[in-house]
Amino acid sequence: MNKPIFLGVELAELLNGVRQICREEISELLQKGITQAKHDDEFMDMDQASVFLKKAKQTLYALCSSNSIPHFSKSGQNYFKKQDLIEWIESGRKSKKKEAQPNRLLFTNKHKI
DSSP, rough: OOEETTTTEEEEHHHHHHHHHHHHHHHHHHHHHHHHHHHHHHHHHHHHHHHHTTTTTTHHHHHHTOOOOEEEEEEEEEEEEEEHHHHHHHHHHOOOOOHHHHHHHHHHHOOOO
């Protein structure tokens, strides 16, 4: 039986080559994902969090003292996890104008302005 040949390479060899390339690419992507996850789990001190959030350190101290921001305290120092801060920021997301407009219409119909 004749085996199909593509550019001088048998089909089985071509498939094995494609599989190997896929394995290598997937392995590289997984490694990058693991590295990124490790960076998100690292702790930041007050200076690093201040730069990351673009907020003054005094503002962060006030947020920490009122427990308004996720943080850890040890020996009088405050520490933050990057992923916790990202989630904290995203939790304050406001609705878009198109989403908020129906609520405004209900309000104006109910309370004639």
